[in-house]
Amino acid sequence: MCQGKMTSGNDSSVTEFILLGLTQQPELQLPLFFLFLGIYVVSVVGNLGLMALIGLNPHLHTPMYYFLFNLSFTDLCYSSVIIPKMLPSFVKQNIISYAECMTQLFFFCFFVIDECYILTSMAYDRYVAICKPLLYRVTMSPQLCFMMTVSVYTMGFVGAMAHAGSMLRLTFCDGSIINHYMCDIPPLLKLSCTSTSINELVVFIVVGVNVIVPSLTVFISYTVILFNISCMRSTEGRSKAFSTCSSHIIAVSLFFGASAFMYLKPSPVGSLDEDKVFTIFYTIVGPMMNPFIYSLRNKDVHIALRKTLKKRVVT
Template sequence: MTLERMAFSNDSSVKEFILLGLTQQPELQMPLFFLFLGIYVVSMVGNLGLIVLIVLNPHLHTPMYYFLFNLSFIDFCYSSVITPKMLVGFVKQNIISHAECMTQLFFFSFFVIDECYILTAMAYDRYAAICKPLLYQVTMSYQVCLLMTGGMYVMGLVGAIAHIVCMLRLTFCEGYIINHYMCDIPPLLKLSCTSTYINELVVFIVVGVNVIVPTLTIFISYTLILSNILSIHSAEGRSKAFRTCGSHFIAVSLFYGASAFMYLKPSSASVDDDKISTIFYTIVGPMLNPFIYSLRNKDVHIALRKTLKKSTFI
């Protein structure tokens, strides 16, 4: 199949794309393939293992671990939406149909927005636990947790639909080569031969709302948490609380910083900068989250030991 036949139909509309991938340097293809394959395996094992631990251990059935369960599920899913297709690009020409491209973009948008709000819910949960411990059971009741996660998934669905509806109105006749390792909005807009004004406006609104609102909520939550921590007289208690907040704040900064740089930057920014920033919140973040949120946690250590002992005696 020739490139012309692959890319164009009678109406000159692109039906398939070629994903250029992360780099075009042949000597880097195989090293990067094994690097990202290792990252993907660690991410899958870490997130799936955390999901299983939370399900099997009743003492982890609390709001904190309920949100952590959802975070691991989201990371597991949206890393799987991106990484396998990226790995293909390291070993052969990576062709993706228009329908597959739109599907990847939909689920990527859905899970990324979900991650914004699950990180926000986790910050609010820590605020309720540290600043209002006597009201924690009421503030973070089962019904409240369900309402928060339901709203989170609704926001993700609305945002993903908005992006896809706007993307489907475009005609891609300027080219068929996407200078990226995934079907993301900025590189696709560059291939459109119709006006992208509406798409850019929707991106600014959807991304702005789903970054600014959660960021402000997280900032306010942790400002109040830190204020409460400073009032703790025990140096050991303050140190433990700072470590917990620090880990979460690093993860939040990585995710929100990379996503804001990607979508709220000037259109003249480098394509390579786009790829690097996207890697942080699509591939590296899902791998690091199980370590940041759980492996330094005594409750998870206890749950892991109990689970391993049960499996040993079976």
């Protein structure tokens, strides 16, 4: 099973991996290929469309849409890191080199951690907007938004370096077949013939910090937000405030729920096939759904879309 060159002693180091993909059932391969190709197209068009809409409409140049722009950018990037390399596994043997595998792992970790903190930043923005509306413009200044964004990508880089760096120290000589559709941490650790205790500690610390801390921050923010909404006297005000928060709650629940189950459960619990299903929710379904979650019930986006289409028709 092991493909590679000989190193010191009797060990051999893997230079290529085979990605098994989502399923090995032949009758499902072609339908799934077109399904995930369609999902990727929708994800790219949806996220690019939302980014263009925010960029072209000055009235959307607010902190809320600034973070939404970054969320769409992150979704676009990390779905592009995964799906194009996933699709060949439905039609042929999908081989990925060691270098490509480690690169995919790095960028996957980078963009997933970015998503954690962008969702947290959006929760804080909604907290200030609803709970401290008179201080909103002062608190959510362009300088603070920029600093928060820099912090988001810095945390992503540090976390991705920790995961990729600890993975690079491992020797893979027990096999080259990855039972997954991408180079994710759990299936790679199963292939290592050296101790993975350091990697498991890195996963526990990095994932714990980047999932538990943001999810607790989001939970506390929305607990306070919902309490303030319930105290509003105006029915219209409650409805408007809740509509701006409900979409974010859905996106947060989908992302943090699936990722927490994947990486924070005890290692013996669940099979790799179950892990693949849960990974789909935050790596593939989430990036496709987010543009719709944030735009379908959003009047500002509807107005911006109508204005943009009118300008195109007139020109």
